[in-house]
Amino acid sequence: MTWHQQRQIGDVTVHSLTDGQFRLDGGAMFGSVPKTLWERVAPADDLNRIRLRTNPLLIRLNGENILVETGFWDQGGEKFEAIYGLERDETVFRGLDALGLRPEDIHLVINTHLHFDHAGRNVTLTGDPTFPNARYVVQRQELHDARHTHERNRASYLAAYIEPIADAGLFDVVDGEHELRPGLSVLPLPGHNLGQQGVVLRAGGQTLVYVADLIATLAHAPTAYIMGYDLYPVTTLETRKQYLGQWFEEGAVICTPHDPDVAFAQLQANPKGGFVLKGL
């Protein structure tokens, strides 16, 4: 498996990494969309699960190495990994290594949100920060919600990869839209949960957006293809209506966190309304 791909956004190089494949129930991934429709774009296995990936991004901006997402929780044990059909055919560490980078070389980590399939590699097997020289950017709302879970979201968070980062004082907690570096911002994208943020990079007249679970895979681009996992599906709909038209107009490169096959994509107008995503 060679996933590694890169794109140029102005003078900024963006590398798509992957932390391997996993599987989730197709019905849960497509919410109210009938299986007869979604299985055309996302075939199910004999347990009704569809193939997904965890796809972090490395942005090389003005000499800094900025990592978006850290990877899939790696300390869940055999049963956990079987439930999620985890296959680490590639890892974020091997991806960094191929670029000549060690975890110590990462200057900034952006946690889009703190679910275990996005922030699970925030810490090492010994419980230490994986990227010891990095600040970890997270929304205040998300850090709060991860620490005050309820029955509907509890399975998505583990204190094991959150509290060591807080204890080490490495979280940079932000509220709402925030420019981290010239041309690089985080942007709240509520719906999947309240505290999710996307990442927007603008350089040389080009735009790249890491959309987080607002659009989990290319197959989720149609406006009403909303995950059953989303806590606030109507908010997901509103957030999509707020931004997709703008990103389409800008010709933005779109990176989804979980597409199993495509690293970089672009929105196209759907003749039936809304948008579809096509791989670049």
Ligand SMILES: [Zn+2]
């Ligand atoms: Zn996710």
